[in-house]
Amino acid sequence: MTQQKIKELKQSLNSEFQLIHELCLYVLSAASQRTELIRATLATLHAFLSWIPLGYIFESPLLETLLNFFLVAACRNLTLQCLTEVAALQFGDFYNAQYVKMYNIFMVQLQTILPPGTNIPDAYAHGSSEEQAFIQNLALFFTSFFKSHIRILEATPENRSSLLLGLEYLIGISYVDDTEVFKVCLDYWNSLVLDLFEAHNNLDNHAATMALQIPLLSGMVDGLGSQFLQRRQLYAVPMSKLRMLMVCRMAKPEEVLIVEDENGNIVRETMKDNDVLVQYKIMRETLIYLSHLDHEDTEQQMLKKLSKQLNGEDWSWNNLNTLCWAIGSISGSMVEEQENRFLVMVIRDLLNLCEITKGKDNKAVIASNIMYVVGQYPKFLRAHWKFLKTVVNKLFEFMHETHPGVQDMACDTFLKIVQKCKRKFVIVQVGENEPFVSELLTGLPATVADLEPHQIHTFYESVGQMIQAESDPQKRDEYLQRLMELPNQKWAEIIGQARQSVDFLKDQDVIRTVLNILQTNTSVACSLGTYFLSQISLIFLDMLNVYRMYSELISNSIAEGGPFASKTSYVKLLRSVKKETLKLIETFLDKAEDQPQIGKQFVPPMMDHVMGDYARNLPDARESEVLSLFATIINKYKGAMTEDVPRVFEAIFECTLEMITKNFEDYPEHRLKFFSLLRAIATHCFPALVSLSSQQLKLVMDSIIWAFRHTERNIAETGLNLLLEMLKNFQASEFCNQFHRTYFLTIEQEIFAVLTDTFHKPGFKLHVLVLQQLFCLVDSGSLTEPLWDASTVPYPYPNNSMFVREFTIKLLGTSFPNMTTMEVTQFVNGLFESRNDLSTFKNNIRDFLVQSKEFSAQDNKDLYAEEAAAQRERERQRMLTIPGLIAPNELQDEMVDS
Template sequence: MSVNLVDNFDINLLDNVVKTFFNSTNVNERSEANKVLMHFQQNPDSWKRVDSILDQSNFMQTKFIALQILESLIKTMWKVLPIEQRQGIRTFVVAQIIKVSSDDAAMEKNKTYLSKLNLVLVQILKQDWPANWPQFIPEIVQSSKSNLALCENNMVILKLLSEEIFDFSAEQMTQEKTKNLKNQMCGEFSEIFQLCFEILEKAAKPSLIKTTLETLLKFLNWIPLGYIFETNLITILIERFLGNELALFRNPTLKCLTEIGSLRVGAEYNERFVKLFIMVMEVIQKLIPVDQDLMSIYDNANDEDQEFIQNLALFLTTFLWSHLKAVEGMVPSIPAAGQCLNIAHIYLIRISQIKERELFKICIEYWAKMVQSLFEEIQAVPPADPLLNHNQANRITHQQLHRKHNYVAILSRLRVVMIERMVKPEEVLIVENDEGEIVREFIKESDTIVVYKSMKEILVYLTHLDTEDTERIMIDKLTLQMDEKEFTWERLNTLCWAIGSISGAMNEEVEKRFLVSVIKDLLGLCEVRRGKDNKAVVASNIMYVVGQYPRFLKAHWKFLKTVVNKLFEFMHESHEGVQDMACDTFIKIAQKCRRHFVMQQPNEVMPYIEEILQNIQTITNDLTPSQVHTFYEAVGHMISAQPTKIVQDRLIQKCMEIPNGFWDSQMQQARVNANVLEDSVNIKILGNIMKTNVSACSSIGSPFFIQIQRIYLDLLSLYKAVSGLISSSVASQGEVATKTPRVRGMRTIKKEILKLVEIYIQKAEDLPTVNANLIPPLLEAILLDYRQNVEDARDAEVLSVMATIFTRLEGLMSDKVAGVFDAVFECTLQMISRNFEDFPEHRVAFYKMLHALNGHCFNALLSLPPQPFKLYMDSIIWGIKHSMRDISDMGLQICSDMFDNFSKMPPVVSFKLQSQILMKMFKTVEDNLIEAKLYNPTQVTNPNLSNRDYLKEYVCGLLQNAFPHLTPNQILQFVTGLFELSKDYNAFKNHLRDFLISLKEFAGNDLMLDEREAEAKKLKEEQLKQALLIPGMVKPSER
């Protein structure tokens, strides 16, 4: 398709191109059509064809493209157009709107087109009103009285204008412009309000009324309060529309009342808000009687009625949160307020029972705030003096507790709802990792967990407000589960999750009685329920509940031991999920009660950890490898609590006995037969041994050195051997070898070795020993391997380990920085600098390493030769430009930290480095490599500034304030030079130095340091050259 619409414009041809783009099934045709359209749209004169297109085109999509062109012109070029052209465009757009919106049939037919025209008009208004279109409001109000269809569309335009000014302005207009438009809108609002009020009071056309209600909704959060409270607006909304037999009006009306109810103003309006609340509740009771089952109504309702229930929830929660205390305060003088308050909370209880997640979230947000306020009120009451029964303190207590007593029945019903609807405390995904292994992944911030946290808070507050009622409801519900008709997995799960959620909310004695009763009933339930599945569900819930009450377990050793032994039994249970739950509960208990396992308990022969370690093979023999790793991590938590080093070392050795046995066997086989690593079974065994070490090390921490020391040399030998095999596979099969199960398994071994070393170094306490004994052989094993491997076989974990080493060992690594840099830096940069997508893990780890170098080995960094240091600086600047947010943020942070480090150095040393950074930053802006704006558009006079112009203005202003004795022209010349010379370091540095010298703040000699050093080096080289001509003049060590 060779078409040029710019030079040879033809409406029919344009329509055909647009039709091809939208309708053709041929990919090449669509691509060519897109190129033609893009070329046409990007032409600076294409807007001049818009009127012809809108008048003559027969294809609606073509008109939309024309309106996009026009909208772009208005947003970017409007102010530079001659006034005649602007008025012409404005008149044309208004005429098009009137043409399409003058009767209902045309409006319905061209609904989408009219919406786009309205948006274009609003963009013109943002530019021209009020200065160049002062009569807009009177004109639109007057035209609304001539035609009902036109009036309806005018309401849409006013709604869009309000949204642009009051809702969306922060991102699109300067603060000053927004302020002016808001003032103008408020100043001329009386005419708009009069029009809206007249429509709501008298109009009969349903679509016009609905549109006016939707427009009014956008006004309510900013109009003066007099329009709301000093007129009959509220009465009209409630009496004419909320209870109207036409459901069409109910939702927009309730939204308007919600907006009014959200207003927080002076106490003088309290009575009016209370009367509004009473009027609304009276109508709601007629629409939905309070005793009806809202859950059934919602399930069988149409979309509009479901939306009404959601809007009712929003009205109740919004109004009550804003005015609850005002309503409570009016109860003595207006008794109906108390009745309506109770009814409103009953509605919320019933809405909370509806099984619709988003609706439930609306409700629990209010319930959380309400119960928290009741709890905090009680906490604020001073303790009563029992010797003074009639003192002031007791009167205050009675008065302040009165609010809680008003809601006893509601709070009791709320407890039932929260218990019955409790969600799962944590979510676990079963996923396949990069090495093809199936692993469990805990999700930390899913929607379910957010809801769980809110519900837990509500139940904790409810427990504090009435412990006895909470306990009674939970025990009664648990008793009901003994009845076969009442028992379901879902009911038992939600009940046990709720029981677990209130751990610590009761005092210790009450909690003890409660938990003993719960466990007793659950064990009884396990006995009476038939079927393996049922028993497994009950067993899982027993484990979950006991795992949530560490305080009770710590205080009752025998019970704790019984629980753990029961968990060990469940670890042999084959029912899906039971072993996972047993391991998860075991590690939670191990974390919370770790000391109790290493102590000598009364009437025990030995600390329980000894017994666990003796039976570790028996306990774990039915677990999957990932479950075994969880078990070892749990045991590690216990061992970490042992205070005596000799005993702790013995426990670690005993703990690692089984994996060390397999390890020794594998190492022995490898020494005899190098092909042992060709066997996939052996690869899997070694991978699991490493993961077991990682798990134990992560919880034991620094004392794990005794195990690291035992296997370290073999560990590094294995790393080298596996690397060699991977390289051989890649050499023989190509890079596809890295995707094969065998190579992926070997890479797992490498990664786990690196992870083990990293975790240990993170937790190590004796850093000099780590530096002396662990680092040299580690670097020798991993660095050369990393550099020589093909890109797909390089492990990002190497970079991550180096970042951790630099962070922890700091100055101890100074002599090794250059070697590390040489091995990993340039080859990684080549991998990640080709684009912004490949090797994402390497990117993140690489910048973590750069950050660690800058933060912890800065002096060593400065000692790098010029070329590597330049690479380091280039990497930071490239990181700042990165499309991945976390990497660009890290690049900026490194840059910021580097400036902080420079500021602590004398100017003599830091000038060269600072000038290099400045040059790169100015070059980045000069070359327009940063797409995002460097400034907030709302805080500058011209939101269309380029980054270059903004930075130029900003730096000029900064320097003018810092050095007021300089003329604006001097500063402008200097700043212009910073941009123009940013491609030539020597010229840039000299320009910067000349400016500093002119300020007389630094001595010129100091800034010539680079040149003087270079000159001295050159002289020394010439002297050495001359001396070498004379035999014996120069020592061998000096040559």
């Protein structure tokens, strides 16, 4: 568009805005007009205000007229919406004085409508829909005005009092029991607190830098410090009130499993509320910034509120919950000495509260809060053994509490604490005769007596973590033997009975017991890795025999009853045992250190029991976990598995392909795991792929193409990653010419097909990498033979690069008839020129997709997924510099014993 046309368009728009502005002003200034007409005019004005130049608003009676209508009850909400639009506008400093005047007049009028000191939450709760809408609109006005113009109100003493009054109103509004109103307020509080914190942080950093580099400029730093301190002092009271607001309204964290239902009963949470989790994240971040701005005030407010829970003055489930969630949320934000002092008081008070409070529901609420708080402060627990031991013993008490959710939360918290404090449990502490783990194992049967199977598995995983921290092999084996005594005793009974009569294993209660024993073993294997060797060796061969027997039962049931038989509860139970057997073996081999003797001990027996069983079974009886198990084995033992790959192919390749290539829906679990196995083979056992027959290799390549055509993101990405591995390995092999002569053009054609299909946008990054690999290859000199077929190409090309250019131009020209030959040629030439610069290469492709009109009207965020991931990583790095912003439980901190 030419400059002249832009100028004409602006003039045209200005004249239209002026006409609307004058018309609205005329109607509003005509006092005799009816209320309905005024309301309609205000609604029209509201729709256009963000387009009308500020000059029309401030240099005419319009703003004054709006402020007058603010006092008229019938027009108040529409007027407030118009004023909010004006408040949100920002065009430099030219109209600062007018904004200050507007705000001060507004505040004077507001005080006549809603006097200071009014209980706004109460007024909202008992107000009409119009009055509630007014509070909502008031929140929008204040947050819009402060976001754009708070600095000009800070500038002079006469405006600061009205600014503080406005913040006071906004804090009152923030207590209103309405989620949408609170979201509006919270969004603003978060931005204000971040602004104050960054000013504080930047000043500290700036002062440190200046002191090191230019000591003579310390006066300048002092001046900046003085400004900051004045600003911090100005906001001290509002920020203190804001801390209490965050404490009183803290959202529920994900770890808390106990909630109050609509009937006022304490129950176990059945479904996570994602809105609440997002709100918690924002509130937690806001409270951490507030804590950094004034640690003392944060601590005092929380302890004062906790003391009111103890003396009963402020006791309620909600008050205790929000307080404890707030206490847990600021973990890591204080200096260690202050945090330790604070936590000692908090935990003691909560334990006392649990002792003195009567009632099952009350105790459940207090228990959940104790567990949440202690789980958030692992560093404190590591440094205070007596507190740690008291807390763990309290968790053991809660494991006998059958109130919904308490046992689950006790087991989850125990695991979380052990993961961070494991060394503390295996050393003899001062004043004690044995390590805590030994004491625990002695009382283990009583501790787990009231737990459900899934809770026992979590408990065993926790104790496994403790044992893993023991450095003495003899003690470690002794602890493991004691831990597994109960399940091993039951396992020996079952196997003994089965040897007398194999039918004993067919009983459903026995099958459930077998499943439970295997799940317990898996939990411990997950924690112990290599150190689980003695235990798995004990049960391994019997486990494989049970696997084979249950597999035969499943196959017979499906053969007799047809596909429906696979959905019966009995067959599902049998399959659960098979799946858990595979999961146990995979977990152990994956977690164990790379020791060749382990592979030699466990892999050969599985070849027939597991791989042979897979090949012999009916499709509906094949376990997808077999595929993931062998993928794990190949990833673990790498080239050592090359000789076994032909047997793996023979057993699983063609029969799995038949299952998954009939359509895109059947056997979803087999699909992803099959391609993960293929990728493991391509990465670590490439010679085995090269030794395949041409027909078998074609099956592999066809399956890879089928995979990346898949609309299921995980399958498509696994297929693309597998293709990249194949391309890199074949380029470096003696079969480079042979492979690419057969598959180069097919791969390029198929990749462009999915690249330009909007259903495959998430694969953009990998599509680009494959194309870059292909275009670099033809210019690398690795291909010494022509890619074209001399029998079908009328004339030879000087080199492969020229041939691929022309092929690509024809391919895209045919696919996108809306683009000219010149545009397509320019794009292809650009790809070749930028092939060694991934960023430019990617941008060329991205621009082409939009230019081709396939993606022009779409949401194209997936095309920028890599950049978005990099931005998220930069944000994480920033958060790591602010203590507490990433919770200690999310950090991989070192297990330092003090």
